[in-house]
Amino acid sequence: MLIKSLRFIVALSLLFLMLLLGQWLNILLPIGIPESIWGLLLLFSLLVIKVVKIQWIAPASRPLTRYMxxxxxxxxxxxxxxxxxxxxxxxxxxxxxxxxxxxxxxxxxxxxxxxxxxxxxxxx
Known part of the structure; x- marks a missing residue:
């Protein structure tokens, strides 16, 4: 149970980190793209180049998509x-x-x- 909780916290932290980086990118490049889209693009890019593994974000993303x-x-x-x-x-x-x-x-x-x-x- 403790390991599941820690994995969830790490996954949620990664998602929030991508959102934070998206906010910074929106400040640096004010071209009209929303912060959340920047964060999604960053996350997608990191997943494609395999810097971030799907298993790292799955514990937090599954409940979010299930109750979307x-x-x-x-x-x-x-x-x-x-x-x-x-x-x-x-x-x-x-x-x-x-x-x-x-x-x-x-x-x-x-x-x-x-x-x-x-x-x-x-x-x-």
Missing amino acids: TLFFLPICSGIIEQIDVLNQYLQALFIANFLSTVGCLIIIGYLAQWLFEREGQQDE
Whole structure:
């Protein structure tokens, strides 16, 4: 039990260290990327180059991802409080979401087709 607790503390410390480094990077490079994203990029980079092992962060990351839906409850309650405003603009929101989704699918389809044709020409 003590070893599990220590592993959890070390894993959580590593995650908070990445967040802290992300905050420092945000101060050094104020280009509009949030601190948490900097921290995630740092953690991902360290995992890819195998400086940090997955086993080191797994004890703290598993409970966080398991209960991630709880982090979205305040957002949902805020949406429910503003349901009348949402109903007022529901048609515009639906059209915007639909058109942007269809537009992205069309662009991705043409881009994939162009890339596959280009790859076929290089093989010849």
